[in-house]
Amino acid sequence: MTHKIAILGASGYTGAELVRLIATHPAMEIVAMSADRKAGQEMAEVFPHLRHLCLPTLCKIEEIDFWGVDLCFCALPHATSQAVIRELPSDMKVVDLSADFRLRDPEDYARWYGGAHDAVELQKEAVYGLTEFYREDIRNARLVAGTGCNAATGQYALRPLISAGVIDLDQIILDLKCAVSGAGRSLKENLLHAELSEGYHAYAVGGTHRHLGEFDQEFSVLAGRPVKVQFTPHLIPANRGILATVYVQGDAKTIHKVLRDSYAQEPFVEVLPFGQAPSTRHVRGSNFCHVGVTGDRIEGRAIVIAALDNLTKGSSGQAIQNANLMLGEEETSGLMLAPCFP
Amino acid sequence: MTHKIAILGASGYTGAELVRLIATHPAMEIVAMSADRKAGQEMAEVFPHLRHLCLPTLCKIEEIDFWGVDLCFCALPHATSQAVIRELPSDMKVVDLSADFRLRDPEDYARWYGGAHDAVELQKEAVYGLTEFYREDIRNARLVAGTGCNAATGQYALRPLISAGVIDLDQIILDLKCAVSGAGRSLKENLLHAELSEGYHAYAVGGTHRHLGEFDQEFSVLAGRPVKVQFTPHLIPANRGILATVYVQGDAKTIHKVLRDSYAQEPFVEVLPFGQAPSTRHVRGSNFCHVGVTGDRIEGRAIVIAALDNLTKGSSGQAIQNANLMLGEEETSGLMLAPCFP
Amino acid sequence: MTHKIAILGASGYTGAELVRLIATHPAMEIVAMSADRKAGQEMAEVFPHLRHLCLPTLCKIEEIDFWGVDLCFCALPHATSQAVIRELPSDMKVVDLSADFRLRDPEDYARWYGGAHDAVELQKEAVYGLTEFYREDIRNARLVAGTGCNAATGQYALRPLISAGVIDLDQIILDLKCAVSGAGRSLKENLLHAELSEGYHAYAVGGTHRHLGEFDQEFSVLAGRPVKVQFTPHLIPANRGILATVYVQGDAKTIHKVLRDSYAQEPFVEVLPFGQAPSTRHVRGSNFCHVGVTGDRIEGRAIVIAALDNLTKGSSGQAIQNANLMLGEEETSGLMLAPCFP
Amino acid sequence: MTHKIAILGASGYTGAELVRLIATHPAMEIVAMSADRKAGQEMAEVFPHLRHLCLPTLCKIEEIDFWGVDLCFCALPHATSQAVIRELPSDMKVVDLSADFRLRDPEDYARWYGGAHDAVELQKEAVYGLTEFYREDIRNARLVAGTGCNAATGQYALRPLISAGVIDLDQIILDLKCAVSGAGRSLKENLLHAELSEGYHAYAVGGTHRHLGEFDQEFSVLAGRPVKVQFTPHLIPANRGILATVYVQGDAKTIHKVLRDSYAQEPFVEVLPFGQAPSTRHVRGSNFCHVGVTGDRIEGRAIVIAALDNLTKGSSGQAIQNANLMLGEEETSGLMLAPCFP
Incomplete structure (x- = not known):
């Protein structure tokens, strides 16, 4: 049909x-x-x-x-x-x-x-x-x-962790790198090729990006109490892709296991082997999301990275x-x- | 099956x-x-x-x-x-x-x-x-x-014209622009991002590129006599795409009609309306080839441009x-x- | 002072x-x-x-x-x-x-x-x-x-040759590749990063680009009779640079010698050794112009390539x-x- | 002389x-x-x-x-x-x-x-x-x-703050984005244009990058006690530039003032007005370092961003x-x- x-x-x-x-x-x-x-x-x-x-x-x-x-x-x-x-x-x-x-x-x-x-x-x-x-x-x-495309990327990294209670809810930092097509086909000077290519910068620094509304709404429901993440997006000279580097406090191996288990049956979310980092280039033009987890040399810290194509x-x-x-x-x-x- | x-x-x-x-x-x-x-x-x-x-x-x-x-x-x-x-x-x-x-x-x-x-x-x-x-x-x-990927691009522009006898066989110039993936995943200094991005140049200038063997073979058979084109490839800072700008002598409208008719039933070759120029970005990742024809201010000259994705x-x-x-x-x-x- | x-x-x-x-x-x-x-x-x-x-x-x-x-x-x-x-x-x-x-x-x-x-x-x-x-x-x-920036590039390749009478004035084809900053800081859809990067195309095809007015004026004065070149610019995903690939008919070695001699005392114009091709990346941000000459496998043909930074x-x-x-x-x-x- | x-x-x-x-x-x-x-x-x-x-x-x-x-x-x-x-x-x-x-x-x-x-x-x-x-x-x-080029960038953001004692030394996260020329002219598959352009990823995740040796050495001397930062570099498809986004805990306005005062007489370090974020494109090819400070919606947090050209x-x-x-x-x-x- x-x-x-x-x-x-x-x-x-x-x-x-x-x-x-x-x-x-x-x-x-x-x-x-x-x-x-x-x-x-x-x-x-x-x-x-x-x-x-x-x-x-x-x-x-x-x-x-x-x-x-x-x-x-x-x-x-x-x-x-x-x-x-x-x-x-x-x-x-x-x-x-x-x-x-x-x-x-x-x-x-x-x-x-x-x-x-x-x-x-x-x-x-x-x-x-x-x-x-x-x-x-x-x-x-x-x-x-x-x-929101940024909101989706951050949530793929964080939702199962918040639900499972395995990270410190007050110490979540989301450093996000997004490609230019997320800004749409709009005529803005800073989206011109000559302005954008070969350089990169943060924008909406300090907690002013609107996708924070989604993070707040969704994470607070999951946690059963208000959760506020720190979120800084950066504009990268590429057309497609979002990479969310999420700094959390919790046990890295546990975090990896929670994500692996949560997404085990999902057709579009792939959790990489522990210690591997995803790349936006490997999801370009597709509906897949790659998620990677690594521990830090500082005990009790982990880095969760999620990559997807913002347009797909x-x-x-x-x-x-x-x-x-x-x-x-x-x-x-x-x-x-x-x-x-x- | x-x-x-x-x-x-x-x-x-x-x-x-x-x-x-x-x-x-x-x-x-x-x-x-x-x-x-x-x-x-x-x-x-x-x-x-x-x-x-x-x-x-x-x-x-x-x-x-x-x-x-x-x-x-x-x-x-x-x-x-x-x-x-x-x-x-x-x-x-x-x-x-x-x-x-x-x-x-x-x-x-x-x-x-x-x-x-x-x-x-x-x-x-x-x-x-x-x-x-x-x-x-x-x-x-x-x-x-x-x-050859370059050879294919040039042939989509030229074969019907040679077969139909509507261009001067001794005055064909093929200025080709190809993206970097055509060179494969090989470790060569000139293929590094830092070397390649933000610049472009001609290579194999003067008729030394191997795809000329294919042009010579195919065009000579079609014409029933030796045909030698002038062919200069350029390396462009992009990953996928070949654009062949072909300078020919003949009547532009006739050339356009011959190409339109030749490819009318083809599922993958699209001849654009007269005067439009194709772009590699519009065939990226696909099996389509776009062909455009424009006349020049100099009478008896035409420009035929073909675009395709070299990897597809x-x-x-x-x-x-x-x-x-x-x-x-x-x-x-x-x-x-x-x-x-x- | x-x-x-x-x-x-x-x-x-x-x-x-x-x-x-x-x-x-x-x-x-x-x-x-x-x-x-x-x-x-x-x-x-x-x-x-x-x-x-x-x-x-x-x-x-x-x-x-x-x-x-x-x-x-x-x-x-x-x-x-x-x-x-x-x-x-x-x-x-x-x-x-x-x-x-x-x-x-x-x-x-x-x-x-x-x-x-x-x-x-x-x-x-x-x-x-x-x-x-x-x-x-x-x-x-x-x-x-x-x-004009394109006009300058083409003239560095051609003026001494026209003055010296060593090329066929009726068979000059100028295939030019220019970077995006030449279009200025103007808000046009086709200049957006997402539109431009990773693809390339010809524009003003067929002899409609305004810099032809300069070519006509200057070359005709030099030749003492009307000269009309065929000129097709292409937009390349880079910020700075113009590469003019000029197809001429004449003796390649003579052409190289004429250019070498003409620019021998010039502080900013460098003629490369015969057979070498210049690249826009090697003049970026500078006031230099690099010019290269190569013969073709077809006798009596030569390719002259000039590269400069359009903004400099x-x-x-x-x-x-x-x-x-x-x-x-x-x-x-x-x-x-x-x-x-x- | x-x-x-x-x-x-x-x-x-x-x-x-x-x-x-x-x-x-x-x-x-x-x-x-x-x-x-x-x-x-x-x-x-x-x-x-x-x-x-x-x-x-x-x-x-x-x-x-x-x-x-x-x-x-x-x-x-x-x-x-x-x-x-x-x-x-x-x-x-x-x-x-x-x-x-x-x-x-x-x-x-x-x-x-x-x-x-x-x-x-x-x-x-x-x-x-x-x-x-x-x-x-x-x-x-x-x-x-x-x-180290990354080490320099992070230190321009952090040294005066550590010296002045205005940030929490145990909560420093340095999310760094560097361009490809930092990896040198080496023949590595992941540095090829086709591999690198149009995508980005983190590498040396988890505290394994060698420039941490410099951070540890320098920050510990300044603080008079061991300081360990969390540091994750990312490779960005551009040739020149490092952007260090540093997440710190402290009063944003104080932090800005300390940096302003520290660099007031420096010819090459420019501290931007409060709330502005620097970009790598604005220091490319130069010896300048731009530093910006913004407060976060979460009280007691600040983001310090430093940008410089890794090669210069x-x-x-x-x-x-x-x-x-x-x-x-x-x-x-x-x-x-x-x-x-x-």
Whole structure:
């Protein structure tokens, strides 16, 4: 059976990544794609790498006939998603890739995103889309909120450790290195090739990055008490990839065992042998997440490193993984593409 | 039906690319993989991006039991392939990715590769693996010789034009830009990141590149008389991709029409609208080749530009396309992966 | 003696490069810098790599007191330069880095730049800034027009050959590869890191690039008859550098000798031994131009390759070289910085 | 007065960087250069970016006549330096860029470098080359030991804080990102462009990197008690640059003030305004080090980030800064080159 799929916001990188993955998905067919400013154009003009595909012409959202659409991916910018999704047919399944439905508490949303939420009812209904940890809820959800790509990476490293109570909750430092496509296809001076290549720097230093809202929400629920991590992202001259180097206090071997056991049955999360460190290059273009654990020369310290592709496992691949569940397909359907290296 | 596949030389980039593509191929199963110096290692150690796959341990060629193997990909270095293939079971299909069987004339081989051929009989039997132009021969072949990646790119731009007699055969200039993975995983100073990134240069200037042997052979057959192109490759700081900018003399619109018509039914060769120029980034990781034609302000001149991924369409993807034909599968089977951009 | 220098348009890459070079120039002092949209900011905010320097605050052009300024570099965008320069004190020396005064014929200007020139009188007065070929005129000039960076590169390869009459003037093909900083600090989608890195493509294919106006003008004067070259630029994923691969018909050894002799006394142009090919990485950040000549296997053909840094020798370094002459300084003053490799 | 300089090991990146800097140094002249495997070659062959310079032919160390040489830079590989320096004329000043004389305690050396030291007497005599903190000793030294490039970066962030007693000495985490040229011009698979570009990873995880020997030595002396930092380096796809993100516990504003005050008179260390984060791209090719401080949302935490160019301030620039002092020149002589951006 082929499910009819609509994509809202198809002219951004996560939109293009959805199309790339669906291109070889055995049970999905794209029937509508919107792109506000590029309505009327063919996808081949906007993303020439997709020119071999038969795709609907880009249109405005209001031009889409959602009748018969089984599932809609919403890859719109933050803050615009909520108003759009509120107006979609209420019996259509929706996977949102924006930040709009990640935080369950309207006050948290207001604090991190600087304004009141436009769709508070939906916010409550939305299921947090970190598949490995919300699998059953997602299967039954109508609206799934894709996670932040940095937030996903950090959680793959930390969730099992917090649940198992094997690390000091007050001494978690998350030094994260992310590639540039995470910033989207936006015209900002600091994203120009000449500005970015051959250099790197920290940004949102000091606990101001919005994905902290997700860390706080999720880790505090797991721990049953407030948990605040220290989180500093860095921008690296590469296009895809997130590497989270997480400094924790706890027994390294125990930490490794907990992660190994937690992910033993997971098709997309690979825990490396103890002492090995993952690399973003080895997950590029794929839905895999590699996790490594090493002890430190200082006793009681461990370094947990997680690597994934921000556009795939961190965003569009995750979205399809969730959609598979919502549509009753195999969770891995269309997602077993091997990483593209070199 | 699943075909049993062996890969010789699996520790190089074309070997890894074969594995990457076969990972999601519906009708191929890898049953043996050799890697001389890395025999005994798991593929996950040699190429961690493939760690999610169940693969046979790397072994030495002589340890492989070829009984039951339907097809063997030979991704060994130039000059070593011939002796190995000569000893393989004579009823097993073989796709060679080296240069050893590309030139039909032993003298040509000796001239370009600097020594006598070790398997002259096989050399005669081998079919040149440019699928779109040798499709029927490949279907019936036992041994297919994969083309040079640069040679493939230039031929996609030029073959239909030479066949149609619409360009001046004595005024063909092929300025080619290739990415670094074409040089393989070899330890050469000029392939180090610090040497290569942020700069570019021409190499093998003046008609000394070995792929000229293929151009000479193929174009002369097509034209029915000797054809010599001028060919200058350049090394570009990127990992995948070949861009051939071909300067020809002829009517640009006619040239475009000839290419459009020639490739109209081809699943992997896309001719862009007149005046558009392809980019390597839009074919990365895929088996597609994009071709563009533009006229020049100087009358009677045209520029034909072809772009492909050297590891996929230029090598391992081509090999699988040929293997599909040899095994009676759909030619496109396992090869419709969309390019990975950005 | 220290010359007082003003820079108009200091917030672009050529402006920043002027400051970088003047920082260690023994006889220049920057007394005023304009940047329209960033007026009021310190240079350290706009270009943090210059934060160690004591520099005037960025201001609007109209706020500059030009009294006492010996020379003004004008690094404004094309088309805005002419009106600004027209209003500058008529006794102040000016080196313009824009395209506004490169073409001597108002009709040529209109054809290539799409509009009438605003300062036709000045256009006639301006000296073309390719130092090695207009040295004496530049020494006595009040207004020097910096050349196009691509135009400079092609001319270093070709001027002596055209003057000496050793190549076929109707068979010149200039395949050029340029880095991204040549496009300036402008917010264009195709200049984003995620769009540009890891791929490359031709642009302005077919003889539409504006630097052709300079080639036509200069080569025709040298030859004493119209000369039209075929010119195709390509955008390469690197920040600095232009490589011009020039295909000519003539005797390669003669061509090499002509270039060697022509540049024998030049401090910044290095002709490599016959058969060697230059690389952009070996001139990065410097005012040097490397030129190489190779013969082809096809008799009577030669490949001339020139490499320079578009921001230095192709623009701001050239501007300072010219300013040195205009101010009576040593031509090489402040410009002997060795290339920055790796 | 011009000092006569010899460079041992001129065919590596730090050797080339010495030559690049000395090229415009007003008071140094290179009179001899060794390169064991490349003896007999011209520097222009080994490093074509230096072809404009008049340099002595590369030779073997034993061929050098050290008579009249004022100072010798020794840029040989670790472990080979000690035996070579032991045999040099005992009245010649030496700046060593290897790791051989960084650790004062022979046992520390043996532990981190895996063997007994060959020149224990010299080891005692050698002065640690972090100029800003050993200035007077360096001025009077005969043998100066250049610091590790990572070790230098971490120390610029931490030394004043440890001295001032404003951070918790047991909670220092140093997450470091370094570019590839730090690994030298060595033929290692993981340094190939195709392996390295577009990806990043941690290495020497868990406290095994040798520069920890320097951190331990220096910080413990400053603190008057053993200090052990946690240190994890990462390899980033760029050629030059080190970024040290240091997580400390203490008052952020105090920390900023201590650093500001400590470096107020330093010509090469720039402390950014509070809350700003430095970038490696803004120090590339220069001898500057940028330091930034930010507080965290978690009270009592601060992030100190230091950025420098590993080949310049982290190695060859530092060496020349020290040589200037040893030779009685201005400390900044030849080192005020502005960073090369973009």
